[in-house]
Amino acid sequence: MKRWWLEMSKGFLLVLSGPSGVGKGTVCEALLKKRKDLVLSISATTRYKRLGEIDGESYFFYTEEDFGRMVENGEFLEHATVHEHKYGTPKKFVMDNVKKGEVVILEIDVQGAMQVKKEFDEAVFVMLLPPNMMELRNRIENRQTESEADINLRMKNALKELDFVTDYDYFVVNETVDKAVSDIDAIIEAEKHRVKRFKYVKEKVLGGKYV
Amino acid sequence: MKRWWLEMSKGFLLVLSGPSGVGKGTVCEALLKKRKDLVLSISATTRYKRLGEIDGESYFFYTEEDFGRMVENGEFLEHATVHEHKYGTPKKFVMDNVKKGEVVILEIDVQGAMQVKKEFDEAVFVMLLPPNMMELRNRIENRQTESEADINLRMKNALKELDFVTDYDYFVVNETVDKAVSDIDAIIEAEKHRVKRFKYVKEKVLGGKYV
Numbered sequence: 001m002k003r004w005w006l007e008m009s010k011g012f013l014l015v016l017s018g019p020s021g022v023g024k025g026t027v028c029e030a031l032l033k034k035r036k037d038l039v040l041s042i043s044a045t046t047r048y049k050r051l052g053e054i055d056g057e058s059y060f061f062y063t064e065e066d067f068g069r070m071v072e073n074g075e076f077l078e079h080a081t082v083h084e085h086k087y088g089t090p091k092k093f094v095m096d097n098v099k100k101g102e103v104v105i106l107e108i109d110v111q112g113a114m115q116v117k118k119e120f121d122e123a124v125f126v127m128l129l130p131p132n133m134m135e136l137r138n139r140i141e142n143r144q145t146e147s148e149a150d151i152n153l154r155m156k157n158a159l160k161e162l163d164f165v166t167d168y169d170y171f172v173v174n175e176t177v178d179k180a181v182s183d184i185d186a187i188i189e190a191e192k193h194r195v196k197r198f199k200y201v202k203e204k205v206l207g208g209k210y211v
Numbered sequence: 212m213k214r215w216w217l218e219m220s221k222g223f224l225l226v227l228s229g230p231s232g233v234g235k236g237t238v239c240e241a242l243l244k245k246r247k248d249l250v251l252s253i254s255a256t257t258r259y260k261r262l263g264e265i266d267g268e269s270y271f272f273y274t275e276e277d278f279g280r281m282v283e284n285g286e287f288l289e290h291a292t293v294h295e296h297k298y299g300t301p302k303k304f305v306m307d308n309v310k311k312g313e314v315v316i317l318e319i320d321v322q323g324a325m326q327v328k329k330e331f332d333e334a335v336f337v338m339l340l341p342p343n344m345m346e347l348r349n350r351i352e353n354r355q356t357e358s359e360a361d362i363n364l365r366m367k368n369a370l371k372e373l374d375f376v377t378d379y380d381y382f383v384v385n386e387t388v389d390k391a392v393s394d395i396d397a398i399i400e401a402e403k404h405r406v407k408r409f410k411y412v413k414e415k416v417l418g419g420k421y422v
Binding site: 187191198201206 | 212213214215216338340341342343344345346370373374376377379380381382383384386394396397398400401402404405406409412413416417418
């Protein structure tokens with residue numbers, strides 16, 4: 001039997017974001033481990049390549065000049081400057097994979113996600129939330145990498161970022177990594193069944209044989 | 212830890228429909244067996260109560276007069292006449308359960324689903340599809356309950372019903388009951404994480420303690 005419904009999906013971009021410290025990286029890693037069919041979006045950067053990093057795998061490495069030209073040509077879904085280095089999400093990599101029917105995952109902060117939404121509102125936006133703010137603070141404190149002032153700044157930013165939850169399609173509470181991953185997994189499965197992502201459903205059921 | 216995200220969902224109505232013979236009843240039954248938390252919408256009818264049927268469980272049994280009054284008062288999400296008897300989906304039962312946070316399942320034909328959509332477009336519409344039309348014909352034939360003329364009529368209706376797939380949010384192909392049930396299960400899980408179904412997400416994360 002021809003399984004047209006498995007072949008004709010357009011694929012989509014799933015943007016996963018949330019406040020700093022909520023555990024985006026850990027959840028994203030566990031998700032990619034669970035679902036081998038997902039494609040992780042690769043960022044572009046102007047920073048120097050570190051030992052062991054591979055161009056086109058860890059990052060796409062660009063010169064300031066090339067990066068600037070790409071910004072001008074609108075070749076990024078979003079871009080930002082962090083500590084004097086530029087980072088961005090190349091549109092082509094995402095779009096090529098989406099067209100091939102792949103589900104592309106982009107892990108990014110709220111500001112970046114809102115830029116992506118302007119460029120590509122067909123993406124699926126998922127905000128990862130902490131169960132509550134005390135828990136978020138605990139998690140940041142437990143990393144033991146930030147000063148008290150840094151922690152306070154992160155908490156202040158988290159408060160602002162929460163305002164954007166209404167711009168997202170879904171929210172997932174990261175109480176445990178396993179549950180968060182299985183919630184996102186269900187969202188991906190459901191989105192694969194969206195009528196709006198398919199063309200010619202009727203024609204496929206008819207199979208050209210019954211009209 | 213207070214699990215606000217489990218308590219504050221508004222619930223929703225999931226309308227499951229599809230062409231006659233696709234296996235709506237079987238899939239719906241298996242789904243209710245798998246997920247004990249779902250509430251099945253109970254229909255109202257003017258037909259006589261059969262032996263063993265319980266009012267408010269099998270159906271809500273109404274007189275022609277009462278049913279007519281409810282139609283006039285707009286108390287049905289949809290209603291239709293089948294073999295001189297009237298059938299309808301009482302709005303109150305669905306809405307009361309949705310407000311309580313329950314996921315209500317309504318198994319109904321495409322015509323009924325389109326009526327529900329006009330009344331309550333916040334519902335989630337899922338169309339169950341056959342893998343192809345020959346398979347649908349085989350399934351109807353295998354029931355051995357319909358004449359050749361009846362089968363042809365059902366196939367003709369199925370063709371028309373497929374035109375409405377674009378009015379649905381999701382489609383699920385019923386190749387096997389198990390896979391169809393797990394697909395609908397994922398859709399329910401995903402819809403429970405929709406931001407639009409929640410109010411005050413930010414306030415809940417803040418827990419009133421951090422503002």
